[in-house]
Amino acid sequence: MKYFISDTHFYHKNIIDFDQRPFKTVEEMNETIINNWNTAVKSNDDVYILGDFCWTTAQSNEYSKLITTLKGHKHLILGNHDPKNMTDTQKNWFASVSNFKEIAENKQHIILCHYPMPFYKASYDLNTWMLYGHVHNLTKEAKYIQDLTAYLINNHASQSENRGHLINVGCMMSYMNYTPQPLEYLIETWNKLYGGQNNEDSNNA
Numbered sequence: 344m345k346y347f348i349s350d351t352h353f354y355h356k357n358i359i360d361f362d363q364r365p366f367k368t369v370e371e372m373n374e375t376i377i378n379n380w381n382t383a384v385k386s387n388d389d390v391y392i393l394g395d396f397c398w399t400t401a402q403s404n405e406y407s408k409l410i411t412t413l414k415g416h417k418h419l420i421l422g423n424h425d426p427k428n429m430t431d432t433q434k435n436w437f438a439s440v441s442n443f444k445e446i447a448e449n450k451q452h453i454i455l456c457h458y459p460m461p462f463y464k465a466s467y468d469l470n471t472w473m474l475y476g477h478v479h480n481l482t483k484e485a486k487y488i489q490d491l492t493a494y495l496i497n498n499h500a501s502q503s504e505n506r507g508h509l510i511n512v513g514c515m516m517s518y519m520n521y522t523p524q525p526l527e528y529l530i531e532t533w534n535k536l537y538g539g540q541n542n543e544d545s546n547n548a
Contacts, residue, residue, distance in 0.1 A: 344388045345448050346415070346523035349457065349476025350422070350513040351376055354405055355398030362479055362515040372521075376514065379522040381414045389438065390415040390523050391446075393476045393512055394422020394457030401426040401433045410436040415523075420444055422457035422477060448526045459488050459509060461495070466505040472530070476513045485511070496537050508533070 352358040353376065356369045366372040384390055396419060399405050410417065416438040419425065426433070434440045444455040445464075452471040454463050459475035466473075478485040488509065495507030510529050514521045518532045 344385070344525060345446070346384055346388060346390045346525055347393065347455075347474055347512045347529065348380075348390065348514050348519065348523040349393035349474075349511075350395045350479060350515065351392070351397070351521075352395055352424070353397040353399075353409055358398070362481060364515055364521075376521045377409075377412055379520070381412075383522050383524075384413075384415040386414050388415040389418060391418045391420065391444070391455055391474075393420045393455055393474060395424040395476065396422070398424065401429050407436065418444065420455050420457055451526060451530075453526065459511070461488065461491050461509060462505065463509075466508070467503050469502075469506060471506075472508045472510060472526070474510050474512050474529070476511065478511065479513055480511070480515050480517075493537055507537070 353373050354369060358364065359366050359369065359372060364372060366375065380390075390413070397406050397409055417436075418439045419437045421440065421442050429440065442456075446453050446455065450470060452465060452468065454460070454471065454473045456473075456475055457477050459478060460473055463471070463473040465471040478488055488511070492507045492509045495505045499505060499507070510533050512519060512524070512529065518524075
């Protein structure tokens, strides 16, 4: 099983106010996300972390402890707050480390990047989805992407045009609930968020 999540920001105290996260302390936030993660994910599952994993250096005890505490094979898609100069040993804590990744899941083509790309590869394809983070949920940029997604969905006239298959997997999103989520659930949520404009298309994908 594959799961997706972004912008966990473990050990980042200021992110609580920035996102208006429902936690009183960073310790409470860390514990909640860890418990949610380990309840949803089994040891042999793959978890794709789309950036901004932990607010500390890769050399810290907190970072290495997190890696061993969280279940699953962890794939890190680097964000702007992830370590830039990880050693080979630190990279080996993860199943993979990259800036960008394309995978297949349930006959779907999944594009993974920390940064949202509205005009992603094969954007006309019903079986292609762009998963991203970075913009969180309360920023102007988040609203821009949401509005653009709705525009693309409402204005595509043919199968050769952009389908607006963009999904924010930031953990602070209400549908993410600070928990890694599977693709099927994310697509169902996309349909609900955007009024099911492509419901028939997505369900047939």
